[in-house]
Amino acid sequence: DGGITQSPKYLFRKEGQNVTLSCEQNLNHDAMYWYRQDPGQGLRLIYYSQIVNDFQKGDIAEGYSVSREKKESFPLTVTSAQKNPTAFYLCASTVGGSSSYNEQFFGPGTRLTVL
């Protein structure tokens, strides 16, 4: 079955450590996205990539970094510079281009807790 996988589902890290969240898709989608969700809030865009080897900052990119070396993979690194990293992180993808009617497919999410 095609879809998006995120790992791990739960992640704990000590303050001051960098951590990388995995996102893989086998939908052959060109565009991929990372969102952050805080309790009781909607999603906010961290980074997005429309094509391999290219990515842009979203609304809240500070303290995060990404790479897009392969079409199917878009890992997110939460660095120690991110002041409040505890949140639910969601990865999404969509078909090529950024048409306003293309459905976004979401992964199951990774819940990051900083101890």
Add this chain to the structure above:
Amino acid sequence: DAKTTQPNSMESNEEEPVHLPCNHSTISGTDYIHWYRQLPSQGPEYVIHGLTSNVNNRMASLAIAEDRKSSTLILHRATLRDAAVYYCILRGFNAGGTSYGKLTFGQGTILTVHP
């Protein structure tokens, strides 16, 4: 992105229809109206989208006002599995690559379904 306004919460009984409203008075002529829903601790999933005409799919119906300043998501027979947060989102048409497919989430409507 134009803003949407939704009630914070709504309740329904199982097997009854549910009408979830969304106001978007500043919608532009090329904005599509999208609905996503998010079950607890999961990533959002696409429900339906439309531009001007009413739309139906296997999950729901979307009724769009003639002036497009409001819309209503209709679940014809609510089930317990429909309990979720429902997000109404406007997405602008991509002209010249300026829209990168970002979804701007508000706080959504929490739908509670009673047995």
